[in-house]
Amino acid sequence: MINYSRYEDGTELNWYESDPTMRYYAHRYLPHLMEWGESRLVELGAYTAGPMERRARHTDRDGAPRLIRYDRQGREINEVWYNEGYLATVGDCFEFGVVGLRYRDDVPHKVPFFYTQLMHILMSEAETGFTCPVTLTMAVAFVLEKFGTDEQKRRYLSRLASMDRRTLEQGATFLTEIQGGSDVGATQTRAVACGDHYELTGEKWFASNCDAGVAITLARVNDRPGTAGLGLFLLPRYLENGEQNRISIRRLKDKLGVRAVASGELILDRAVGYLIGEPDQGFKYMAEALNISRMCTATGALAISRRAFLEAAVYTSKREAFGRTIIDYPMVRETLLNIIADIEAAWAMVARMIQLFDDCHTYGKGDAEKRTLLRLLLSMSKYRCSEQAVLHAKQALELHGGNGYIEEYVTPRLLRDAQVNTVWEGTSNIMGLEVLKTLGKEAGERTGESVILREIRETLDTVVLPELAEAVACVKEQTDNVKTDMAVLLEAPPMVQNAHARRFMDKLTDLYCAARLLEEAQYAKKETGSERLVHIAHYWINRTYRPYMYDIRGQEIPSIDLFDIAVRYAEQAHADQR
Numbered sequence: 001m002i003n004y005s006r007y008e009d010g011t012e013l014n015w016y017e018s019d020p021t022m023r024y025y026a027h028r029y030l031p032h033l034m035e036w037g038e039s040r041l042v043e044l045g046a047y048t049a050g051p052m053e054r055r056a057r058h059t060d061r062d063g064a065p066r067l068i069r070y071d072r073q074g075r076e077i078n079e080v081w082y083n084e085g086y087l088a089t090v091g092d093c094f095e096f097g098v099v100g101l102r103y104r105d106d107v108p109h110k111v112p113f114f115y116t117q118l119m120h121i122l123m124s125e126a127e128t129g130f131t132c133p134v135t136l137t138m139a140v141a142f143v144l145e146k147f148g149t150d151e152q153k154r155r156y157l158s159r160l161a162s163m164d165r166r167t168l169e170q171g172a173t174f175l176t177e178i179q180g181g182s183d184v185g186a187t188q189t190r191a192v193a194c195g196d197h198y199e200l201t202g203e204k205w206f207a208s209n210c211d212a213g214v215a216i217t218l219a220r221v222n223d224r225p226g227t228a229g230l231g232l233f234l235l236p237r238y239l240e241n242g243e244q245n246r247i248s249i250r251r252l253k254d255k256l257g258v259r260a261v262a263s264g265e266l267i268l269d270r271a272v273g274y275l276i277g278e279p280d281q282g283f284k285y286m287a288e289a290l291n292i293s294r295m296c297t298a299t300g301a302l303a304i305s306r307r308a309f310l311e312a313a314v315y316t317s318k319r320e321a322f323g324r325t326i327i328d329y330p331m332v333r334e335t336l337l338n339i340i341a342d343i344e345a346a347w348a349m350v351a352r353m354i355q356l357f358d359d360c361h362t363y364g365k366g367d368a369e370k371r372t373l374l375r376l377l378l379s380m381s382k383y384r385c386s387e388q389a390v391l392h393a394k395q396a397l398e399l400h401g402g403n404g405y406i407e408e409y410v411t412p413r414l415l416r417d418a419q420v421n422t423v424w425e426g427t428s429n430i431m432g433l434e435v436l437k438t439l440g441k442e443a444g445e446r447t448g449e450s451v452i453l454r455e456i457r458e459t460l461d462t463v464v465l466p467e468l469a470e471a472v473a474c475v476k477e478q479t480d481n482v483k484t485d486m487a488v489l490l491e492a493p494p495m496v497q498n499a500h501a502r503r504f505m506d507k508l509t510d511l512y513c514a515a516r517l518l519e520e521a522q523y524a525k526k527e528t529g530s531e532r533l534v535h536i537a538h539y540w541i542n543r544t545y546r547p548y549m550y551d552i553r554g555q556e557i558p559s560i561d562l563f564d565i566a567v568r569y570a571e572q573a574h575a576d577q578r
Contacts, residue, residue: 004317005325007411010310017046017123019306020241020569021344022118024523024524029114036108037115042098044119048126052093055085056127056260060413067252078248080211080262080308084115085123089130090163091260093123099138102362103145103161112259112358114351117299124303128417129260132169132424133209135296139289140171140216143232147277152234156214161165168347170211173289174235174266178205182430185226186285189268191219191233191275198233199270210249210264211366213237217488218286221279233273233283246271257416273426291374293425294382296356301385301421302346307390308396309339310415312453313567315400335399336567339392341540346385346535353377366498369451375438379507383431386421392420432501435508436489443490453483459515465522468478471541475514477547508531512543530563539566 003164007013016022024043026044027034063083070078078495082090098119101111116138123412124131138202141160144152145414189202202218207215214236220233237245247453250265313336316327354375360366366374369467397404397411404411442450449457463472489497489504517540521533539558542549564570 001564002313003566004313004327004568006034006317007314009478010314011049013049013310013395014042014045015049015122015310016041018045018310021306021347022125024322024528025276025347026118028523028527029351029355030112030118031110031548033111033115037111037410041118041122044122046425047092047096048122051090051125052130055083055089056130057410057413058130059086059127060081061258061407064259065252067249067262067264076248076388078244080249080252080264082262083365086130086260090133090170091129091168093130093134094137094168095165095422097163097165098123098142099135100161100163101237103157110362110364113295114354114358116355117295120296121299121303123299123305125307127260128300128304128421129258131260131296131300132261134210135300136173136209136212137171138294138296139173140212140214142292143216143289144234146288146361147232147236152276156234156236160214170209172209172215172216173206173286173293174204174207174210174217175201175286176206183288184230184444187218187220187230187434189217189219191221191231191273193264198231198275199274200233200268201270202268204266204268206253206263207266208261208263209219209238210262210266216286216289217273218282219273221282224280227283229279230282230286232276232285234276235268235271235273236359236568239272248395257413257418258420273510282518286432290425290554291378292391295354295376297421298353298381299380299416300352301382301389302350304414304418305339305343305346305385306391306419307337307391307410308392309343311410311414312336312396312399315403318423319401322574330557330559332399333567335395335565336551337453337539340567341536341543342388342392344536345382345513345518345540346388348520350379350381350385351520352516353381372438372442373451373455376435376508377512379426379431379434379438380486380512382421382425383420383428383505384509384513386418387428389418389421390431391421429502432505434496435505435575436497436501439486440490449483450486452508453479453486456511456515459519463522464484465525465534468518468522468537471538472519474541474545475511478514479504482507510544514544517541524537530571532571533568536566537560 063086066081068081089445096119096165101116106249120131120134141157144157148157159167162168175413189200191200217233217235218230220229221232222229235245239245246269248267248431250267253263253309255263316332317325322395333521356370356377359523360371360374393415397415400409400411403409460472460476485504485507489500517537521537524530524533539562552556
């Protein structure tokens with residue numbers, strides 16, 4: 001059982017060792033890597049809670065990046081200044097291998113995204129403003145891995161994947177333009193062929209990690225409307241002759257949160273760009289970068305939820321009011337119970353999403369159905385984790401009372417940083433439309449049930465633990481309801497679909513989380529002897545589908561009955577010994 005009262009705040013714990021949920025998923029899905037890789041996660045868990053968190057606090061409050069337009073002799077240099085602590089974090093974290101391990105040969109097994117996402121989560125608990133550049137570097141490397149020429153891989157992928165800060169080049173995706181936003185087809189930047197390269201002219205309105213060494217961007221290569229006329233281009237910040245590419249930063253954005261990452265407005269004035277792949281397939285290639293970013297946004301948001309939970313659990317275990325420690329009050333306990341239940345349900349879905357990502361992009365086991373399911377889960381995970389992180393950060397702040405609103409505590413930063421995840425890489429509304437678009441395309445190409453509903457049913461059929469039978473029956477009934485909603489919505493006019501897209505995504509996401517949580521609960525019970533997830537699954541499913549069970553006239557008060565096992569991991573010490 002975890003005694004949160006022993007600590008002053010969450011930074012006194014190792015964020016890997018003190019997170020039984022993360023350890024559970026690491027051991028279940030990466031057993032072949034644990035002998036080699038768990039010590040690296042333990043080391044990173046200490047680093048992120050210590051030096052990285054201290055530097056993140058300074059960067060957010062006093063050390064945000066600044067644009068230096070001119071040097072002391074009046075020459076335009078257009079460089080971004082970073083504080084020394086931030087630069088040290090950059091070097092340390094990339095040298096841990098959060099991007100580069102995937103491309104190493106000197107490892108006992110190929111390192112999948114599942115492992116590097118665990119690293120990404122630990123880093124995001126300290127600073128999502130830093131892990132934005134990590135995400136973008138990962139995305140650019142992935143695009144070059146899949147679509148780059150041998151020369152592009154040799155010259156640029158090796159730098160993006162470097163685990164040596166002296167040779168590392170960070171990546172960026174210059175996508176958003178002022179007139180387009182989520183409407184990528186409105187891109188106006190033009191690309192003109194010029195020998196072995198193209199010259200790009202236009203503006204990018206919101207470019208994070210805007211001074212990255214290697215960026216990719218969309219530009220119009222012909223007069224075909226929408227995304228059909230877009231090519232994808234590699235933009236080095238410095239050309240091979242040492243000259244700076246013709247990319248200027250007009251200004252840095254003054255953002256609500258994630259202040260550690262430099263987000264700027266860019267002007268491309270005949271900037272040198274190198275075509276990636278076919279000239280009319282740019283949007284398809286950029287979509288793969290967005291898939292990486294959505295995966296990382298989901299896991300980064302999940303990390304904020306975890307940090308919010310940890311800080312709230314520690315603070316409420318020490319704070320006294322009206323003669324009692326406030327964690328003893330049922331309403332406080334209910335908030336903590338709800339946060340950890342949300343985290344467990346989200347983890348169950350996210351783990352499957354990352355597993356599918358590796359099937360499709362690491363192990364070569366992806367087929368059309370897996371790719372469809374992956375597209376759905378990327379949108380659903382990005383949406384659910386992002387929205388929940390905002391809620392959980394708010395709740396953690398409130399549990400701190402007035403102290404939670406003070407910048408000396410981490411809670412204001414968590415809330416400010418959490419909010420961007422609902423916007424980055426597609427707003428929550430866009431995620432709803434993406435889900436309907438994917439389901440509609442799938443319906444036009446198949447006969448029979450949607451792959452996601454079929455997987456939900458097949459998952460539920462594998463859950464045979466007697467103590468979960470009632471919950472399984474409840475979720476199966478909801479599956480029929482969602483199937484009917486899906487059929488009605490896919491036949492509806494576009495504006496009706498638009499009106500209900502987000503509501504339907506909530507229903508589908510709830511259903512998928514429920515099925516996966518039940519499967520994880522059964523596995524944990526059978527393999528480790530732990531009944532914790534069994535209890536959490538019952539609670540989460542009842543709260544979602546049968547909330548009347550916990551109403552005033554109900555017979556159960558979960559904040560009293562389940563608190564120790566769910567929040568304090570009361571049986572964990574026993575389960576770990578098995």
